[in-house]
Amino acid sequence: MMKNFVLATALSLSASWSTASKPCLEARPSLPREMKESIDQLVERRMQHGHIPGLSLVVLREGRPVYVRGYGSANLESGEPMTACTRVSVGSTTKAMTALALMQLVEQGKVELDAPVTRYLPWFQTADGRGSGILVKQLLSHTSGMPAKSLLEGTTDDGALERRVRSFSQLSLAFAPGQGWMYSNTGYAAAGLIVQTVSGMPYEQYLASHVFQPLGMKHTSFGPPPEETGHLAQGYVWTRGDTRPAPMLLAREQHPAGSSTYSSARDVSYYLAALLAKGRGVHGRVITPESLHQMWQPAAATSADAAYGFGWELGSMYGRQVVYHDGSVVGGGSMFMLFPDDGLAVATLANLNGAHQQELAKAVAALLLGAEPPPAPPLVYRAPSTFVPDTSVWQKYVGDYILPIYGTMRLYVESGRLLADWTYTTPTQVLELEAYGDNDFVIRNELGINEGLNISFQGTPDGQVLLLMNGQPFGRRL
Template sequence: MSGKQEQLAAFVETAAKEYGVPGAAVAVLIGGEEIHVGQGVTNVDHPLPIDAHTLFPLASVSKSFTATALMRLVEQGKVGLDAPVRRYVPELRLADEEAAARITVLNLLNHTAGLDWNLVDADEGDGSLAGFVAQLDRLPLIAPPGARASYSQAGYNLLGRVIENVTGLTFEKALAELVLEPLGLSETVFDLDDVVVRRFAVGHHRAEDGSLTLARPWKSWRAGLRGNNPGGGVVSSASDLLRWARFQLGEGEGLLAPETLRRMQVATVELRGSTLGDAFGIGWFLRDVEGVRTVGHGGSGNGQFAELLLVPERDFAVVSLANSGPEGYQFNQAVLKRALELYLGVVEREPEPLPYDEERAREVAGRYEIDAMNLDLAVAGGRLTLAVGIKPEIRAASDAQMPPDYPAAQIGLLPGEGDEYIVTEGGLKGQKGFFSRADDGTVTGVDLGGRLFTRT
C-alpha cells in the first residue's frame, strides 16, 4: 500500500468514526491507477465487510447514466436536443398546456423545464414510466420552460419515457443495451433480484438516542417503483463507478464521440449560490474548486448517500458511498475534499458568512415548500435557522419508513448582493443556496439542494 493510499485509508476510517457511518466504499482513479478503500460493514444487524464490489443505491447519480444513454440516441439521430419532448412522448400532459408543448429534451437534461421536484404520490399508478407520465398533469410548474434551473427528479423520469418510446424497450433494458453491457458494467443493476445475489449495503438512520435503525424500504422511501429509475434507481459498486468514471474521462470507447462526452461537461445553464455547482452541463454538475474544474453528481437515498467527482484535466476521479443518513452526506463531502487535497493538492475553502443581521433575517423568515417537503426559516436568540423535512401529511399517509427530518440548524448570509446563504451546522452543514425575489423585492422562494422551495 502506497503512502497516499495509507493516508486515504486512515482518513476514511477516522471520518467514519467521527460521523458515525457504519460502512463506506471509497475509490480513487488517478493517472489510470485505481485505489480502493472499504470501511466498516454492510448492515449493523447482519454485518459483512464492505469491499470494492459491494452494491449501493446510487440515487441521483443515476442521472449521469440516463443522460449518457440519451446522448447515444442523439448521436444516432433518433432524438434532437432542441426538439420538443412531445415529439417523443406525445401522451405528455401538464398542468400548463403551453409549457407541455414548449419543453425540449435539453430542458429536461439541464433542469430548466420548469417542473417541480417530483410527484409525491406516483405510487398510485402501476409503477411504470408510462404510469408516472400519465400523472404529470398534477405536478406543479415553478417557472416557464427555459426561465431558470431547478433540480427535478420528475424531469429525468420523463427522459426515461423518451428513451422507452424511441427504442421500443423498457428503460432498464435500453440502458443496459446502450451503456451498461458495452462498457462491461456487470455490477450495475436495477432489480432487487439482481441485488440480493450479491453483497450489498443496507441504509441506516440515526435515532435521537444515537442508535442506528435499518432503513426500509431499501432503495428509496419513495415507493422504489420503476417510474423513479431514470432519476434515481441505479444500484452499483465502487468498482463499476470507477469504470464509469474512466469512460467519462476517456475518448468514448466507440459508444460516444469524444466531443459528445466533452459537450456533456460544458455549462448549459449557470447556477446561483449552489453547493451542487456553478452550472449544469448535460447530466452533470460543474463546479470550480480553487481554480480546478470539476464534474460530478451526488445522490441521497433512504439512509444512503453517493458521490462521484471527476477532474477531467487531471485524469482523476473519486467515489464515496456511505450507508447512513444524514451523516453520510457529511462523510462523503469530507472524503471528496481530502482526496482532492491528497492527490491534487487542491484545498477547498468555505466562504465566511456575514455577522448576524436581525432585519435581514426577519425578512426571509417563514415557511417554504415543494411538493414533498417543508422548509422553515426561523429567527430566535440572535440566530437564523433552517429546518427541512417531509410534510407530516405525507408521512402519515405512507407505510414506508422515511428518513428523519433535518432539525433547525443555523445558517449565515453571505457577502454580496445575491441573497446567498450557507448552512453552518448540522446534517446540512456546508450546503449553500439563495433567496428569490419578486420585482418589488419581496422574498418569494429559497433554493436548497438545487430545488426551488416556494414561500407559503
C-alpha cells in the same frame, strides 16, 4: 403481503435487467504507501464522525483505477464488511447515466435535443398548458420548469414509468421552460421515458444493454440484485441520535432519476474510467467525445460559481475544473467527481445518505491534488429535549405553509406533538418538530429526512408567519 409481493417482483425484474454475475475482486492498490495511509486515516476518521456504517471508495489516476476498496460494514447486524464489490443504492448519480443514454439516441439521429418533448411523447402536457413548450435538452439541464418532487416509494410494474409521466398533467410548471433552473426528479422521469419510447425497450433494459454491459458494469442493476449475486448493503438512516436499518423503498417510475440504482465501487471505477477516456469503455465506445463534451458544457447557472450541464454539475475545486454529482436516497448515497484535465476521479458510495459521504469525496480529492481537505461538516444532532412545552403557544404556528420549490407543509398539533405533513415527498412524510423552546424546534423523522435541522418561526410587519430552517427563510404561512 403487498410489501412481500413488491419485493419479489423487483427481484425478478432485477434479474432480467442486470448483467451476468461474475466474482468481483478488490483492485490491487497502486497508490504510494504514504498516500494510501493518509486516505485510509481520513476516511475512517470521517466515517466515525458522520456515523457512516459502510463506505466504498474509488480513486482513478491518469484515467485508471488505482485504489478501489471498502471500509466498515455493509451490514451491522450480520457483520458483513463493505467491499469494492458491495452494491449500494447510489441515488441521483444515475441522472448522468440517463443523460448518456439519451445522448446515444441523439447520436443515432433518433432524438433531437432542441425538439419539444411532445415529438416523442405526443400526449405530454402539464396542468397549466405550458408542458408542450418543454424541449428535450431542458429536461436534462433542469431548466424545464418541472417542479421538484421526491418519490420515495411507488410501483414496479411495466407501466409504472409512463403512468408517472402521464400524471404530470396534474402539475403546473414552476416557471416557463428555459426561464430558470430547478433540480427536478420529474424532469428526469420524462427523459427516461423518451429513452424507453424511442428505443422500443424498457428503460432499464436499454441502460443494461447500451451502458452497463459495454462498460463492464456487471454488478449494477435497477432494484435490488437477486440474492445469488450477493454483496448487497443494508441501508441505514441516522435519526434521534441513533443508526437504524432503513426500509427498502422501490419506485420503478423514478428509476431514471435514481430512486433505486444499485452499483458497486468496482463498477463505478469502470464507468468513471470510460468518461475520462472520452467515452471509451472496456468493451467499446458508449458515447462520442463530442457528445460528452456537450454534456459537460454549462446549460444553466446554479450559483455564482457553479453550473449544470446534462446530468452533471460543473464548477471549480482546488483551482481545477471539476465535473461532479451527488446522490442521496433513504439508506444510501454516492458522490462522483471527475477532474478531466488531471485524469483524476474520486467516488464514494455509502449505506447512509447525507453530506458526510459527499464531503468525504471532496476531502480525498484534496489529498490527491495536494490541497488542504475541507473540514468535515458538523454533525447535526441535539440530545433529546428536556424542555416541557406549553402546547398552547403552538397555535401561533399551525396552518398551511407554502415552500418555494419544495411544495407545501401543513403544521398541526396531535397527541401533544407538533407535526408537519410535507408534500415534497410521495408518499407525504410526517415530520415531528421536537420542542427545545417556545420557538426552537428540531426536525425528527423515522427515515432521517431533514433529521436534526433547526426550525423556528418569525412574524412579519404585515402579519405573515415565516418558517425558518437553520435560521434562513424556508416558507411562509398561507
